[in-house]
Amino acid sequence: MPGPCLEPFCAQAGWELVESDQNGASIRTNLHVSRPEADMYRRNRSMRYISIFVSDVADATPMTVVRPLLDDGFTNLDVGLTALLGTATSAEPGPTAVLGWDLPKAVISLHLSVGAIFLDLTSPGYQAWMDEPEQEYEDED
Numbered sequence: 001m002p003g004p005c006l007e008p009f010c011a012q013a014g015w016e017l018v019e020s021d022q023n024g025a026s027i028r029t030n031l032h033v034s035r036p037e038a039d040m041y042r043r044n045r046s047m048r049y050i051s052i053f054v055s056d057v058a059d060a061t062p063m064t065v066v067r068p069l070l071d072d073g074f075t076n077l078d079v080g081l082t083a084l085l086g087t088a089t090s091a092e093p094g095p096t097a098v099l100g101w102d103l104p105k106a107v108i109s110l111h112l113s114v115g116a117i118f119l120d121l122t123s124p125g126y127q128a129w130m131d132e133p134e135q136e137y138e139d140e141d
Contacts, residue, residue: 005047006020006025006040006047010027013029013030014030015027015028015029015030015038016028018037022042022045023041023042023043024039024040024041024042025039025040025042026038026039026040027039027040027050029052029053031052031053031054033053033054033055033056033057034056034057035053035056035057036053037053038050038051038052038053039051046123046125046126047123048122048123048126049120049121049122049123049126050120050121051118051119051120052118052119052120052121053116053117053118054077054110054117054118054119055070055073055116055117055118056116057115057116058070058115058116059115063114066115070112070115070116070117071112073117074097074110074112074117077110077117077119078099078110081099081101081108081110085101085103085108086101088100088101089101089102090102095112095114096111096112096113096114097111097112098110098111098112102124102127103124104124105124106121106122106123106124107120107121107122107123107124107127108120108121108122109122
């Protein structure tokens with residue numbers, strides 16, 4: 001059973017729910033990329049996040065060709081998302097850069113990886129849990 005929010009979300013986005021179980025779902029997007037797929041992860045019937053490929057995936061193409069294209073694509077998406085959502089609330093620069101926008105109903109993050117660009121839509125509750133500092137455990141000797 002997909003859960004109450006996923007089917008309307010897919011319908012509104014123009015995407016297709018391919019498969020669903022208690023741990024998540026596989027979604028086919030309408031994005032024009034080599035892998036038009038997204039994965040949704042949940043726990044206890046609550047959506048944690050959806051991860052969506054927004055660029056082609058570089059499998060066998062040399063990095064000297066791929067990297068400039070990914071960098072340009074990431075920059076273009078940053079400009080477009082910033083125009084739509086405002087300035088990112090978090091940014092991690094580097095070869096695997098991440099930009100994030102904290103919104104009331106979702107945390108949106110754009111990820112540049114070695115071979116693709118993907119977008120995550122994360123529930124605010126799950127993101128808050130992920131952002132909590134790890135507890136340090138003292139030795140009890």
